[in-house]
Amino acid sequence: MRLRHLRDRSLALGCLVGVWMASAQIAGPTVVPGPFATLDALCRMAGQAAYWASIAQSLRVFAMAFGLAALLAIPCGIGFALVPRLGRAMEPFVFALAATPRVAFVPLLIVLLGLGDPAKVALVFLGASIPILLNTWAGVRHADPDLVEMARAVGVSRWQRVAWVILPAALPMMVTGLRLGATIGLINTVVAELYTAIGGLGGLLARYGASFRMAEYMAIVVTLSVVGVVISSGLYHLEKFVKHRME
Amino acid sequence: MTLAPPAISFQDVAQVFATKSGPLTALGGVNLEVAQHEFVAVLGPSGCGKSTLLRLTSGLMMPSAGQITVLGLPVTRPREDVGIVFQQPTLLPWASVEENVVFPVKHTKGRVGPAHRDRAREILETVGLGGFGKRLPGELSGGMQQRVGIARALFLNPDLLMMDEPFSALDALTRDEMGYELLRLWQASPKTVMFITHSIPEAVLLADRVLVMSERPGRVIADLKVPLGRPRSEESLRAPEVQEFAAHLRSLLIKPAKPSPKPEAA
Numbered sequence: 001m002r003l004r005h006l007r008d009r010s011l012a013l014g015c016l017v018g019v020w021m022a023s024a025q026i027a028g029p030t031v032v033p034g035p036f037a038t039l040d041a042l043c044r045m046a047g048q049a050a051y052w053a054s055i056a057q058s059l060r061v062f063a064m065a066f067g068l069a070a071l072l073a074i075p076c077g078i079g080f081a082l083v084p085r086l087g088r089a090m091e092p093f094v095f096a097l098a099a100t101p102r103v104a105f106v107p108l109l110i111v112l113l114g115l116g117d118p119a120k121v122a123l124v125f126l127g128a129s130i131p132i133l134l135n136t137w138a139g140v141r142h143a144d145p146d147l148v149e150m151a152r153a154v155g156v157s158r159w160q161r162v163a164w165v166i167l168p169a170a171l172p173m174m175v176t177g178l179r180l181g182a183t184i185g186l187i188n189t190v191v192a193e194l195y196t197a198i199g200g201l202g203g204l205l206a207r208y209g210a211s212f213r214m215a216e217y218m219a220i221v222v223t224l225s226v227v228g229v230v231i232s233s234g235l236y237h238l239e240k241f242v243k244h245r246m247e
Numbered sequence: 248m249t250l251a252p253p254a255i256s257f258q259d260v261a262q263v264f265a266t267k268s269g270p271l272t273a274l275g276g277v278n279l280e281v282a283q284h285e286f287v288a289v290l291g292p293s294g295c296g297k298s299t300l301l302r303l304t305s306g307l308m309m310p311s312a313g314q315i316t317v318l319g320l321p322v323t324r325p326r327e328d329v330g331i332v333f334q335q336p337t338l339l340p341w342a343s344v345e346e347n348v349v350f351p352v353k354h355t356k357g358r359v360g361p362a363h364r365d366r367a368r369e370i371l372e373t374v375g376l377g378g379f380g381k382r383l384p385g386e387l388s389g390g391m392q393q394r395v396g397i398a399r400a401l402f403l404n405p406d407l408l409m410m411d412e413p414f415s416a417l418d419a420l421t422r423d424e425m426g427y428e429l430l431r432l433w434q435a436s437p438k439t440v441m442f443i444t445h446s447i448p449e450a451v452l453l454a455d456r457v458l459v460m461s462e463r464p465g466r467v468i469a470d471l472k473v474p475l476g477r478p479r480s481e482e483s484l485r486a487p488e489v490q491e492f493a494a495h496l497r498s499l500l501i502k503p504a505k506p507s508p509k510p511e512a513a
Binding site for chain 2: 147
């Protein structure tokens with residue numbers, strides 16, 4: 001079974017590389033560099049400290065914003081769910097923020113916070129916090145009412161019910177929120193760096209794109225997708241583990 | 248010496264719920280009494296307020312009118328000497344079987360001592376789940392999960408056991424098996440039991456007395472002693488007077504049939 005998956009995936013990868021090579025042929029290597037040119041550029045960059053520093057810089061922005069989002073959005077989601085009046089009051093505004101493209105805040109954030117890390121962190125935070133908030137909120141609100149009543153029936157106090165029944169029951173949804181928040185956060189990290197055109201992988205992308213160094217540009221794109229896959233598959237496995245353990 | 252108070256007593260208890268389409272009377276003036284160590288089945292059609300009756304007795308809900316006392320004291324909130332078995336096993340899916348059984352002390356008293364652990368193992372043994380303490384609920388069958396629910400209710404050795412259609416979510420075979428199991432448990436240590444059910448055979452097999460409820464608004468329309476001694480077994484149900492009793496219960500539950508349409512000429 002495993003082997004078959006591997007074979008199927010290798011086949012799919014082969015097809016994708018084929019399409020890539022074909023488009024490089026058709027568009028010309030100066031516009032779309034082929035897989036070999038990209039790999040060559042990637043190897044060259046991997047030998048340079050600047051490449052690794054850019055990855056570290058992007059990850060730092062992402063980690064700060066994501067940590068901040070988790071730290072604020074989880075308690076807010078719990079609070080909105082446990083105090084329904086508060087939740088009802090906040091609901092339309094949270095949904096309004098969720099529906100607004102976060103890119104719309106870029107000029108405002110740059111004016112407010114400048115071109116450095118604070119503006120980037122703020123933009124990533126805005127993106128990552130919404131799914132964490134919404135999923136935590138829903139998870140706590142929909143904690144199995146039968147379990148809550150059981151706890152009440154055996155004399156467990158309200159706060160202990162929250163701590164020992166409601167929050168554990170909501171944990172899988174919270175982890176789902178974290179995974180979705182991380183995916184959006186990663187996208188927003190690159191968006192923020194592209195708009196400020198300074199630092200990180202997004203900054204390199206802007207620089208190589210503007211100077212038509214397409215092989216390097218493509219190498220950064222590949223780097224971004226590898227980083228994205230590593231982080232989101234890590235969280236995906238965490239989510240699977242938590243769901244398996246808690247449900 | 249004073250006379251022992253009834254285990255459960257309802258005086259003119261009414262329960263009205265506010266719904267979108269106006270007030271809904273779930274219970275309309277219920278009077279009943281359950282003596283200590285008596286096994287009483289409450290039998291009624293779906294939606295007759297049987298579960299409301301149980302929630303009121305357990306202190307999960309306050310009545311709109313009337314008075315309820317348990318062991319001589321008015322009910323104000325859930326009490327420790329009342330064990331409840333729900334329709335669903337309602338086990339914490341992330342906690343082991345043993346953790347689920349000790350849950351009532353773990354989160355009210357804070358500490359689970361070795362005496363509690365021993366008690367949990369003992370009660371699991373009693374319900375036939377010895378050696379399953381470390382398993383997670385998800386690894387158990389529906390019947391075994393409900394046994395854990397029963398073990399949790401019996402854990403603090405309550406004077407009163409409230410059971411809300413505890414076997415209704417199980418398949419027919421397991422359901423019968425659990426009925427005999429409960430009979431065995433009760434015969435070993437007779438507690439006051441209020442057993443909510445809509446199954447006539449279940450009520451007849453288990454109870455000393457059957458309270459029949461009407462459709463909404465729920466009222467007690469009959470209070471009948473089961474003509475069966477103890478101990479009971481599968482054969483007890485075959486006795487003609489028991490069959491007759493069951494038929495009588497059925498006639499009380501099923502409303503008089505509508506006049507049947509005239510048979511068409513063949």
